Amino acid sequence: MAKGFMRRFPPLKILTDEQVEAIHRGTLDVLQETGVLVYNEKALSVFKKAGCDVDFETKRVKFPPGLVEECLRKCPSSFRVKARNPKDDLLIGQDNVLFFNFPGTDTVDLDTWEPRPPTKKEHIDLIRVLDALPNVHFLNAYPYFGFSGGIPEVMKEIEGVALRIRNSTKVTIAIANNDIDMFTIRMARAAGSEIFANPNTSSPLTCYTDQVNACFLAAEYDLPSMIWDGATSGGTAPASLAGAVVLSNAELMPYIVLLQLLKPGARVAVANLVLPQNMTNGAPAFGEIGVSLHNVAFNQVWREYGVPTVSSSCGPTSSKRIDFQLGYQKMMPTLLSALSGSSILQLYSSIYGEITAHPIQAILDDDIAGMIGRFLEGLEVSDESLAIDLINEVGPIPGHYLGKKHTRKWWKKEQFVPKAADRLTYPEWVKTGKKSCIDYAKERMEEILSTHKVDPPLTRSQEEEIERILKEAREYYRKKGMITDVEWESYKKIIGG
Amino acid sequence: MNNEILEGLRKAIKEYDNEKAENLAKRAVEEKLDPLRVLDAMTVAIREVGDAFGRGDLWLPDLVGAADAMQAAMPIIEEEIKRTGAKRESLGTVVAGTVFGDIHSIGKTMVCTLLTAEGFKVHDLGVNIKAEEFLQAIRNYNADILAMSALMTMTAPEQKKVIEQLKKEGLRDKIKIMVGGGAITEEFAKEIGADGYDPTAPGAVKLARKLIGR
Amino acid sequence: MLKGFTRNFKPLEILSEEEIEAIHRGTLSVLRKTGVRFESKKALKLFEKNGCQVDYTDNRVRFPEGLVEECLQKCPSSFRVKARNPKNDMIWGGDTVYFQALSGTGSVDLDTWEPKTPTRKEYYDAITCLDALPNVHIIPWYTPWFGFKNIPPVMAMPEGLAARLRNSSKFTCSNYSMGCEVFNIQMAKAVGAEIRSSMAASPPLTFYEDAVENAFRTVEAGFILLITSGSVYGGTSPATIVGSLISGNAEIIAGIVLAQLIKPGTRIIVQDFSFPQNMRSGSPAFGAIEISLHQVAFNQIWRRYRVPIDGGVSYPGSKKIDYQAGYEKAITALIGALSGTNTIWIQGAMYGELAFHPVLAIIDDDMVGMIGRFLRGILVNDETMALDLIDEVGPIPGYYLNKEHTRKWWKLEQFIPKVADRLTYPEWLKEGKKDCLSLAKEKYQEILSTHKVDPPLTRSQEEEIERILKEAREYYRKKGMITDVEWKAYMKDLESPNYPYA
């Protein structure tokens, strides 16, 4: 099983118990009074049968509080997700903390810092780096939005899942647009792995067809689900943070209810990508502190519900370069989420707000994850670590500790040694060519790419099955008219025939 | 008295007060104020807000709030313009929306707000807009400009669909088309035969002026 | 008064009650059994008189528990400190959090990233910058640098304090070396400000005479004493974090006993200045995560003792203003703020005590603003939960941007950084791809051309400062602590037409 980090102390809280309760009541009130738009006939019927107030005309669904609470109670507080290789199985929930990557549409040039689409090799390289990093416990969708060279839009993520399954044994996620999860779920299954179903909310208070369908697929294939909410406070959610928590929670509930109605005890985690709105340019304000305030409050409420939480908004920042700003904008939100009880942190590889990602960044982020992980593990207090006899033995100056057996044993237990950080003194640093963390990360990337092997690779028959499903998908979308003739011509060149 | 109403309208817009704007517009009609002068006063106010936003003194919620207040008064004044047969000096009529399959609204809303502030008459159709819906609106409003937004590479081709549909129905030459949104590039805009592209909302306004030659 | 920040929720804790108790008992046992060495006859006598067991052969003092508890109780749990301008006074202790600039030996070249010695003008300018930054609440000793060109080392501290008093009205500090505290204390008194000075232990378990002497002088002057333990765990304290805490706390408590014996009720703030040892180079491992673990545990214990806490010293390990420096500084400062440090060091510091740059202080100030905003927490009431508004807006196509509620609340909720890059890609490309560093450089120039110290020193204060400096120069010259070569360069420096500012 993929070993995460254990948080060994009570989580950070910023709300009182009464405030948590008020937010819960507010959420139930919105669900009952305002309701949610659900563009999915099947789901409307399920909700109706369960006692919701459903208007089939306007598609508005209003939820009785009892039903919501009952469904929340049915969610398991921790669960396992199976990977192709049992070493990558996930244990989600309780005080175990896992990490995964945040994708970018594009890669970025490390000299000009301008974005551009990755090549297929670069796409695979990023997957391989993520597969090799031990603290990346599973892989998000993408990690890039396809690659250059002419894959039709609708096939990008399906081809992407195939690349991930071929180059990594880690669990991944099946996004739900245009039915592509119908294919990707089967691909994962062919490789002997579970995959997260991925229904996403749309703010405010709207559930679109494909996203709701993902719940039906989760039930059908008995898969774990990760539900994302990505409201922007001030734009699609109230500008006050407490209101944004109420709204995003209300948006997540319909999916929770549906999942538990379809399959009681269904495995589910809720992901938080709520960002403040940048009031100058309308973009989500990535990397800003409102991200964390929302996240910490969200974590506190969902811990009461016993549903594992995912912090998504700690990955992307508003910096375009790998620089100081990126460093603090990643560290603070990730740390605060980890301290406040997130089960999963979406940290690795992203640079600017969902747009750019890079494997070098993933390697750098590995040190942040390691540091936070070390912090979560806290301190051991025992006779040996208290070391009172040793202190007495060493006494005042000129006594010292460096040569002691106790030091040889304990420093390694206590200290986390980062892999890509500059830890030299000035003279050493000048002598070795003034290398920065980016230089060390490049060296580590070379090493990973020249040595890392996926373990195990797909068997011949698994590979054939994946190829067969890809073919089926290509034909399906071709027939649906979602791959144009022009697209088809250039696509054929890539897939060889 | 008259000036008081105009001053009040200006203030209502700058204080984001929908109700007051609406009431004052009604009063302006009752008092038989020249609707073109009323419109002028409102345009000045919204432009001041737009300028302050451009300078960084005001923020998006202020800009959108002011546009909303203006929108609250607008139908009343327009009705009056129609009734009196006065000739309205609008920069032009814009139909705007985010294309089908795409629900990203923020950038599109910004563009619409700034166009309104500049003095365009804007019909914001919203998000997830099908080609037919665009076409219908263009006919209904006799639009000069079509502004389309798309944020996903998957939905960008929808813009092409709309343009082709316009061609099919013989409307293409009657209208200027501008496109934008995160998934659109200059190249793509050329490729699909749009008349203009810009990556920012203030740029979209300049572009709109350029397209209709004003 | 400067409000600083207030933490509106319970501090982060990582130790259980029993674990704190174990560390507390361990500390008392070290004080009682192992004891602490004081290289000061004056101190030894005072301890002996008050019931400590003093061994004059190795200058070891062993402390009875009762005296320790009594002296801890004499420390005020919170107190006001007075700056030159009352608007910059602060109240340390409880849930308040203030931030202070963090100095380095020298400056750094922002292109080659190599260290360099600053000039007098750079020194004064950097102070102006710190005076202007809203989240720099304290401009402590050595800040911005240990000295500047042409200043003999013994004069660095008095010259530095004079510069801070001239170009800033914020609370400042001064430290000791070769008895210069005598002059420092005079200068502070001349301008009507209090200062903070320190007594630093030399781990393990030792205090040398200069530190003790400074404690006597500071306490007798009625100023604030910072007592610090700066061990390197694995080197000068046990390699375990809790072992190092015990050893460090024993040192600090010994210092507290001394201070409270000199003058009961003395205002004390305790500092955690410990680092893990880098086991390859032997230097302290700057920017390491263990610093934060140490700090949280330290805070938990000292909150129980009810003594205000200083720390969160965030020196990065990186030599550049880069990604690594960003995350290293962020985690150290943030954990400190969450767990109860009252005064946190951060703005401007670069690699491990060796470098400072005012441009980085500007970038750090944004980070501090973020932390401060987090500490304020979330307000939960009918208006912020906005149930009626949520109902009014409803599902898509409803949105919140145009609402009165948004206009009011977004400004209350959002902290807006000053020099962080917040643009979208197209905007960023158009504006020349500026990063936070180039934005901060622009901001630095803007500050220098607009900021004015409020109020400047009065004429008579200025004369008094100059008189004390002159006295110090002559004192050290006579003592032979300024060489002929140094003296010549120094005197030439003073002849500058723009003295003291350039």
Ligand code: B12
């Ligand atoms: C906020 C956001 C959302 C919100 C949208 C909320 C809302 N009401 O708008 C939510 C969370 C709902 C969302 C959902 C999804 N999103 Co989204 N989302 C974003 C995000 C983070 C920001 C977009 C934004 O608002 N930018 C700020 C505005 C101001 O910029 P803008 O719209 O581009 O507008 C500016 C200019 O382009 C210009 N402009 C805009 N329109 C026009 C028009 C004209 C004529 C002109 C001249 C100019 C112009 O002016 C504006 C101001 O300068 C982007 C990533 C990013 N950083 O851009 C992803 C992104 C756009 N989303 C993406 C995706 C994939 C999705 C989902 C499919 C995710 C999912 N799996 O469910 C769904 C899509 C659902 C759907 N069917 O549309 C992808 C698209 C990838 C691609 N290349 O295709 C992006 C790029 C993120 C990513 N890499 O994954 N998303």
